[in-house]
Amino acid sequence: MDYPLPNASTDLTGQVALVTGASSGLGLRFAKVLAASGAKVALCARRMDRLEALADEIRASGGEAVAIAMDATKAEDLVAAVAKAEAALGTVTILVNNAGIPDAQRAHKMDLELVDRVLDINLRAPWIMAVEVAKRLIEAKNPGRIVNIASEAAFHYSGNGAALYSVTKAAVVRLTETLAVEWSRNHINVNAIAPGAFESEMLAGMLERMGDISQHMPRKRLGNPAQLDSTLLFLVGPASDAVTGTCVRVDDGQHGR
Template sequence: MSKRFDLEGKVALVTGASSGLGVHFARTLASAGASVAIAARRAVRLATLQADLEKGGAKAIAVSLDVQSGEAVRAAFDAAEAALGKLDIVVNNAGISIVKPALVMPEEDWDAVVDTNLRGAWLVAQTAGQRWVGAKRPGSIVNIASILGLRTIGQVAPYNASKAGLIHLTRALAMEWARHDIRVNAICPGYIETEMNSDFWKTDGGKRLIDRIPQRRIGKPEHLDGALLLLASEAGSFMTGSVITVDGGHTVNSL
């Protein structure tokens, strides 16, 4: 059974791989045997991760990528495939959030969030789909959405909207591309501790949020490993259009 989760011989691309969950996803895929193209705008941090992956025995390449540019997306795919071979897996992880009340949210802030989280994910998915269909190859896209695409909180209207849109985009692409043996699924993480937010969870506000989670604990990046490997591997071959929530029960809490 464990071999069905094995990614030996597969090639994966992870966007937003310079920090947080993107770094962890790249490590997880590499540990399962995949060669990994790590893509983001911050080249220095990518170089460090590439070195770490290669030190662990994985094949890896760092690729500069701004997901808001279709030209940059296509160039990143070209670079990844030239170095590692044809892609089998794409993890659409690039995302940002800007915290401001909706009444005073500037247009440019809305655009920055939605263009990264939704339009960027669309451009990456479309590029992958076009190449797989053209080559008559199967593929798996894993979109990293959020529980805020299922329920909302204040001060992050464009983030809420973009993640809800990404969930619906996942289902739309899954329906259209199933005939081509291209699977499109999504993971909705709940509150996950990363390098960017670890201090917040020690504050009174952070502790109050944790108290709203039925399991009464904050998630760790490794809690997403099972969902990621399921959707990326042969083990999830009969899954497409699925949205997996990993949140300690947060979305079923009525508080």
């Protein structure tokens, strides 16, 4: 389902945003919202056809975007993606570390290849991307914003066969806190968003295995991605100048289950 873009109250004109996992789900939504708010956007993911279609859509709306093929399991791709974004659009001042995958299996049934893949995409990739962006910001003496996408699963594991996913998202929260301290003197704010169960391509795949989970939610519904817009814009905009090392839980009350 498509949702209207917000009437942007945060002006990101002159900012360059890089969004990982931008080919679908929340990443696609984040890219559209940032572009609608005036940012130039680097779209990074594996599925280049989807990225090109999104870039064309953003350009048709008067924005500026570039599609960059990137495999989040490959360190060289991650480093190259930041360099390509900078070459095309300028120094990346906003990073949204969104790419992620569920493990979708009980812990004792996971093979080591899947374990490595989940760890690489959900934890190693955000670290590498954050460091690459921060190095360039520090060298250019530019302030910046990094937003890591965690999950309500970082705080609450429901026993649904995604134990490692929960562990990696908890680590993303800690990553956010430590890098915020590391780079605070450089005026690089590092924060996280922990969504609950929001409609997305990834969640749809999980629901095929888990069934309808909405009736177990406090408000008997799944969230829609537009409900994350204001949190994202707050964290990347000037209003959050003194906010760093924080994880904002946008979970529709799911933490109280």
